[in-house]
Amino acid sequence: MASATTTTQTVGLSSPPEKLSIMARLRKGDEIAFLVTFASALSIVLITVLLVQRLWADSVLSRHLFSWHFLHTSTWDPVQDQFGALPFIYGTVVTALLSLVMAVPVGIGAAIFLAELAPRKVSNVLTFMIELLAAVPSVIFGLLGIFIMLPLLNHYIVPIIQQIFGFLPIFQGKFYGVSYFSASCVLAIMIVPFIVSISREVLIAVPQSQREAMMALGATKWDVTWRAVFPYAKRGIIGSIFLALARALGETMAVTMVIGNVPKISASLFAPGYTIAAVIANEFTEATGDLYISALIELGLVLFAVTMIINAIARILMLGMARQESTL
Amino acid sequence: MSKKYPPRYKQVTNVVMLSLTGLCALLVVSVLFFILGYLIWNGARSLNLAFFTNLPVPVGQVGGGMANAIVGSMKLLLLASAIGIPVGVLGGIYLAEFGKGLFPSTVRYMTDLLNGVPSIVMGIFVYTLIVLPQHHFSALAGGVALGIMMIPIALRSTEGFLRAVPNTLREGGMALGASKAQTVAKVIIPAAMHGIVTGILLDVARVAGETAPLLFTSFGNQFWSQGWNQPTASLPVMIFNYAISPYEDWHRQAWAAGFVLLTGVFLTNIFARIVVSTKRSPARR
Numbered sequence: 001m002a003s004a005t006t007t008t009q010t011v012g013l014s015s016p017p018e019k020l021s022i023m024a025r026l027r028k029g030d031e032i033a034f035l036v037t038f039a040s041a042l043s044i045v046l047i048t049v050l051l052v053q054r055l056w057a058d059s060v061l062s063r064h065l066f067s068w069h070f071l072h073t074s075t076w077d078p079v080q081d082q083f084g085a086l087p088f089i090y091g092t093v094v095t096a097l098l099s100l101v102m103a104v105p106v107g108i109g110a111a112i113f114l115a116e117l118a119p120r121k122v123s124n125v126l127t128f129m130i131e132l133l134a135a136v137p138s139v140i141f142g143l144l145g146i147f148i149m150l151p152l153l154n155h156y157i158v159p160i161i162q163q164i165f166g167f168l169p170i171f172q173g174k175f176y177g178v179s180y181f182s183a184s185c186v187l188a189i190m191i192v193p194f195i196v197s198i199s200r201e202v203l204i205a206v207p208q209s210q211r212e213a214m215m216a217l218g219a220t221k222w223d224v225t226w227r228a229v230f231p232y233a234k235r236g237i238i239g240s241i242f243l244a245l246a247r248a249l250g251e252t253m254a255v256t257m258v259i260g261n262v263p264k265i266s267a268s269l270f271a272p273g274y275t276i277a278a279v280i281a282n283e284f285t286e287a288t289g290d291l292y293i294s295a296l297i298e299l300g301l302v303l304f305a306v307t308m309i310i311n312a313i314a315r316i317l318m319l320g321m322a323r324q325e326s327t328l
Numbered sequence: 329m330s331k332k333y334p335p336r337y338k339q340v341t342n343v344v345m346l347s348l349t350g351l352c353a354l355l356v357v358s359v360l361f362f363i364l365g366y367l368i369w370n371g372a373r374s375l376n377l378a379f380f381t382n383l384p385v386p387v388g389q390v391g392g393g394m395a396n397a398i399v400g401s402m403k404l405l406l407l408a409s410a411i412g413i414p415v416g417v418l419g420g421i422y423l424a425e426f427g428k429g430l431f432p433s434t435v436r437y438m439t440d441l442l443n444g445v446p447s448i449v450m451g452i453f454v455y456t457l458i459v460l461p462q463h464h465f466s467a468l469a470g471g472v473a474l475g476i477m478m479i480p481i482a483l484r485s486t487e488g489f490l491r492a493v494p495n496t497l498r499e500g501g502m503a504l505g506a507s508k509a510q511t512v513a514k515v516i517i518p519a520a521m522h523g524i525v526t527g528i529l530l531d532v533a534r535v536a537g538e539t540a541p542l543l544f545t546s547f548g549n550q551f552w553s554q555g556w557n558q559p560t561a562s563l564p565v566m567i568f569n570y571a572i573s574p575y576e577d578w579h580r581q582a583w584a585a586g587f588v589l590l591t592g593v594f595l596t597n598i599f600a601r602i603v604v605s606t607k608r609s610p611a612r613r
Contacts, residue, residue: 029509037422040415041435044483047476048438051445054456109352117346118353126357128601133360135530135597136590137537139564140367143571143586147579148366192356218333220342250446252540253568277448277540284452284544300452304445311444 052304059298061291070298076263076279078287083295085302087263091273092303094180095255096248098269099187104241106188107195111237114196115203116225127200134193142257145186150177150258153185158270173268178260181269186254191244198243198318202236203229239317246310250303252277276303364590371587374580379588384550384561390577394585396552397561400467401536404546404562407471408478408535413528415475416482420524423483424490425512436484443480450477451541459545467553467560470546474535481534485527489520522603529600533593539564563589 062070066083073084110130114123158175165171206229214228230237260272261282276299287293334342378393385392419439423432454473459465493516501511517524546560548569553560563585570582 028507029513030507033509033512034422034426037418037426040418041422041427041432041483043415044419044435044438044442044479047479048442050457051442051449051453054453055449058456106352106355109349110356113346113349113353117349126353129357129360132594132597133356133363135533135537135593136363137539137564137593139537139539139567139571140363140586140590143567143582144363144366146571147370147583189359192359196353196356220334220338222342222345223334223338226345246444250444250448252446252448253564257568257572277446280448280452281540281543284455285547297452297456300449304449307444307446308441311441315440 055297055301055304059294059301061294062298063294065291066295070295071302074263074265078283078289078292081289081291083291085276085295085299087265088274088276088279088299089302090265091180091183091259092249092275092277094269094273095183095187095259095275096245098180098184099191099248100241100245102184102188103192103195103244107192107240107244108199108237110192110196111199111203112225112230115200116221116229123200127197130193130196133189134197138190138251138253139257141186141190141254145182145254145258149185150182153177153182162270169267170269173266173270175270176260176272178258178272179270180259180266180273183255183259183273183275184269186258187248187251190251190254191248194244194247195240198240199233199237202233202240205236206232235317239314242310242314242317246307246314249310250277250307252281256281276300367583367587367590370583371590374584375587376584379581379584383552384566386550388575392581394561394563394566394581396549397563397566397585398588400546400549400553400560401562401564403467403556403560404470404474404542405532405536407467407556408474409528409532411472411475412478412482412531412535416479416531417486417524417528419479419483420486420490421512421517423487425508425516439480439483442476443484446540447477447538448540448543451544454541454545462557464557465545465547465559466557467546468556470542470560470562471556473541473545474538477535477538477541478531481531482528485531486520486524489523489527490516492523493519526600526603529596529603533596533600536596537564537589537593539568543568 062083066073070083070085071089072086074086075082075084076087077083114127118126154175154177158181162171162175210228210232211224214224219227255275256278259275259278261274261278262272263274263279264271266273280296280299280303284293284296287296376393378391379395380393380398381395382391382393383396384394419435423435427435450473454469454476458469458472462469497515497519498511501515502508506514542562542565546562546565548565549559549561567582567585567589570578570585573579
């Protein structure tokens, strides 16, 4: 009763401190509205806690049997019940980093163009298109990857790279189409919209005085952008890169379709490989035996932990930035 | 004699670098048209009436369609919306209107955490939650997986649009003697309605293409699935299975399905953004 009175007082500015009947209070609806919305918000916390608990509890077999060896041994043999995740971890890290190498320069370049050069109307239209690109489902990237990109890489791009840089070990070996490199190309296309869209917002948020001061000194547009605007926006842009990295690490379908799914570590980027997400997608429904399932769930746990850490870094970097609410 | 500033090399750098940024933007945008072009070219060619009306045919035979997958996808989205939209929107209302103290920031943090969970991990989660106890795949599990994935975005976008409603409206509502709940329901939410709907539409469009969480929840089905407790086919999973198969005719159907799926996703996106861009300012009503 006491809490109800305080609610009415803080809420209704002029409500008299009289006691309301239960029906009247229900009609006003404050307590009900609070409880219903509170329960919804609470469910988020419950789901998150349950998610962590499930991953932790259901990977117990594999965690106890292999302990840390799981992360640094490379035999993945379901028949012998030997599970080492290194090839998948290697594949995940290599494809994600390589995709960043391709996507970051292009993404930041495009963001600079959209924020600093293009007239606002043109910029808005182009940004809308780039955000549409982010809305393309990942399985469709996979579809295009298999039927369009692999032949393209096979016939044109990889022969050229091998001709010029063929002496480097990372570009050696026969190219069959499916490879770390192909997966990275698809990933790069998938994460570039994130980098562009967020970096553009960060750049636009840089105060105009920052530009004017340097402009007044007679600097060129590029100098202004590179030396006055860019350093100011650096934190947010790095944040967007971390966000993209988390996406790349967790991406499943498109990668599964073009990486080749071979649990082997190869120095060459043109060799087929495997990633954590891909092995879960491929083997989960076929996994027989509790240990096998448990090992796959532990892979899920590893993936979850890594993406959480990277997302947290991104959040810290972008702290205080008012991000527009969007699906990105 | 005074030297001209900026010097020539700086002007050259200026032009070169600025053109490069333009080139980057062009590159990214052209990828979109590349994708659209290929899907329309390959997809529209592959599309026929049978695709919408027939069931898949057994392996090796030519023909058939994906009628069950189209219906399956719709069922999954319906269930996902039934879970994701109410929880997300109500949670957003809590954060924007009722939340005080430490709890709301915890919820906000967990929401972002949940939003960043890789979709395949969400699949594992729902697998252990529903499929494992039930011992079979089901449309129910797939819908729950997609529904949970919808909550974070629905929640954060609802919160954002509610916060954008000016405080004067809240004060006005209460000055008329309305309770907090009445003000929120009759004044604040209507004022933010366009935005909330946009957020929901974008949310639905996003999970419509999700494949990874469905692989081991709703699984797949070559036939019609009866009710909610059976495995069901869905467009994204069909695209995946058909694309990696060795059959020419399945590839054709994968393109057709990709075309249908992408058309749906894009139309929803464009529609949603038009809705929000015609948003009337609440003050002028």
